[in-house]
Amino acid sequence: MVDRNSTEPPKPNDGLATFTVERDPLDFRGTGGVLHDLSAGYDDNDYLLIANGLQVLTHPLAENAALLADRGGDVSIIAHHDGTPSGLMLVRCGVLRTLPAAGFVDMKEQALPTIAKEHSVRVVELDHPSALPVRTLSDYMHALRTHHRRSKHAQTLQDPYAEDLQATYSLVEPGADVADTARIHDSVVLAGAKVHPDAILVRSLVCPDAIVGRGQRVVDRVVGPTRAAVSKRGEDAWA
Numbered sequence: 001m002v003d004r005n006s007t008e009p010p011k012p013n014d015g016l017a018t019f020t021v022e023r024d025p026l027d028f029r030g031t032g033g034v035l036h037d038l039s040a041g042y043d044d045n046d047y048l049l050i051a052n053g054l055q056v057l058t059h060p061l062a063e064n065a066a067l068l069a070d071r072g073g074d075v076s077i078i079a080h081h082d083g084t085p086s087g088l089m090l091v092r093c094g095v096l097r098t099l100p101a102a103g104f105v106d107m108k109e110q111a112l113p114t115i116a117k118e119h120s121v122r123v124v125e126l127d128h129p130s131a132l133p134v135r136t137l138s139d140y141m142h143a144l145r146t147h148h149r150r151s152k153h154a155q156t157l158q159d160p161y162a163e164d165l166q167a168t169y170s171l172v173e174p175g176a177d178v179a180d181t182a183r184i185h186d187s188v189v190l191a192g193a194k195v196h197p198d199a200i201l202v203r204s205l206v207c208p209d210a211i212v213g214r215g216q217r218v219v220d221r222v223v224g225p226t227r228a229a230v231s232k233r234g235e236d237a238w239a
Helices: 030-041 062-073 107-116 137-153
Strands: 047-051 056-057 074-081 086-090 121-126 131-133 183-185 200-201 218-220 221-223 231-232
Touching: 030 047, 030 107, 047 062, 056 137, 062 074, 062 086, 062 121, 074 107, 107 121, 131 137, 218 221
Parallel strands: 074 121, 183 200, 200 218
Antiparallel strands: 047 086, 056 131, 074 086, 221 231
16 A cells, blocks of 8 residues: 555566555555555455565565464464564454544554454564564665575574675666676665776665766765765665
């Protein structure tokens, strides 16, 4: 679901599932309010699988959904022993109708306590994070590195001996101009950016229209179109 003024996001066309995009009919409803409004189109015993968009899953979504469904209850939530925030829950539409039909309603702070007073809220506790948050540059780079490390080397998230001295990935979008002698170490270069010869990027993001000069070294930064690193790693939220 997106708000009324957002550009409609592209829909996957892999044939594995059917995707639809629905617009929030009201402004400033909060997550709980949005889910209340969305549930109007479903039966009481239908379930909504709710996922935070600012995360990268470390396990298949279908597996996490099955764990939530097996736990039962009107609401089931994933929690982690190490305190990593969870962004996945399964909610029966009938309980969402008990939430206010107007005004701002936060799902975790307001809606869940209200629902728990009269309905069953259950928790699935996991030893390892089911997803990694992506709210800062540091989060983003860590999530990308973890994803590629797992897929290439089958290392676990908890491996205390995992090395980061060698590059795990380099992502260069079509339309970016990157010199052959530039070194891209665990970094992302977006379309429209230009990286000159002998430049070195380490755990950094180069934005559209940004330029990294010849021989320049950029570490743990976002490079904007003014050539300046506009934020240090982990300082700016991407929410």
